[in-house]
Amino acid sequence: MILLRAKNVDFDVTYIDLTDKPDWFLKISPHGKVPVLSVDGEPLFESNAIAEYLEDVVEPKCHPADTFKRARNRAWTDFVPDFSKGINIYYTKTREEMDEKVAGMSAFLQKLEDAIAKERDNEGPYFNGTEICLVDASYAPFLQRFLLQIYYNHHRRLYFLLSMSFLFSSFVLVFLRYCLWCPQFESVS
Numbered sequence: 001m002i003l004l005r006a007k008n009v010d011f012d013v014t015y016i017d018l019t020d021k022p023d024w025f026l027k028i029s030p031h032g033k034v035p036v037l038s039v040d041g042e043p044l045f046e047s048n049a050i051a052e053y054l055e056d057v058v059e060p061k062c063h064p065a066d067t068f069k070r071a072r073n074r075a076w077t078d079f080v081p082d083f084s085k086g087i088n089i090y091y092t093k094t095r096e097e098m099d100e101k102v103a104g105m106s107a108f109l110q111k112l113e114d115a116i117a118k119e120r121d122n123e124g125p126y127f128n129g130t131e132i133c134l135v136d137a138s139y140a141p142f143l144q145r146f147l148l149q150i151y152y153n154h155h156r157r158l159y160f161l162l163s164m165s166f167l168f169s170s171f172v173l174v175f176l177r178y179c180l181w182c183p184q185f186e187s188v189s
């Protein structure tokens with residue numbers, strides 16, 4: 001949806017109850033997962049495949065023109081599943097489980113921070129400079145949840161914020177800027 005918005009494509013959204021997936025959905029989604037993009041009735045699944053398809057058929061181009069940079073962008077997009085698992089503490093069932101997850105989180109955040117610091121040969125705010133790209137679109141939902149989680153817990157559970165504070169002490173400004181900027185982009189919010 002972020003990329004569809006960035007490319008000004010009109011679309012309709014059908015929300016799926018993932019605890020009770022309808023048969024018609026299971027027929028078009030081989031892994032039973034969202035998102036699925038339906039193009040003239042033809043389904044396309046997997047976020048990266050959908051994003052690459054949109055990039056091929058709809059202007060403006062969001063991938064860098066340089067082929068090597070484009071490949072490096074794809075490589076960082078491939079890290080998203082690990083990143084999202086690494087910072088996903090929403091479903092922890094106990095305090096201990098959550099503390100363990102929080103302790104491991106910084107390594108994943110650090111990797112993205114390093115990627116932004118080393119990969120970006122520009123002033124940002126996005127991965128490739130002033131315009132949103134596929135890398136930003138793929139990380140933005142997780143960064144958005146990350147910020148919401150901090151906000152939510154700030155009000156609900158102060159202990160969580162305190163345990164997060166060590167994370168912030170290791171942040172460099174560039175990462176925070178990326179983290180804050182990315183979810184605010186119109187097509188994300």
Ligand SMILES: N[C@@H](CCC(=O)N[C@@H](CS)C(=O)NCC(=O)O)C(=O)O
Binds near residue numbers: 018032035045047048
């Ligand atoms: N590799 C897939 C993963 C998508 C995915 O994990 N979707 C989750 C929701 S965010 C889902 O549909 N889960 C339902 C399930 O696993 O049953 C993609 O990038 O499109």
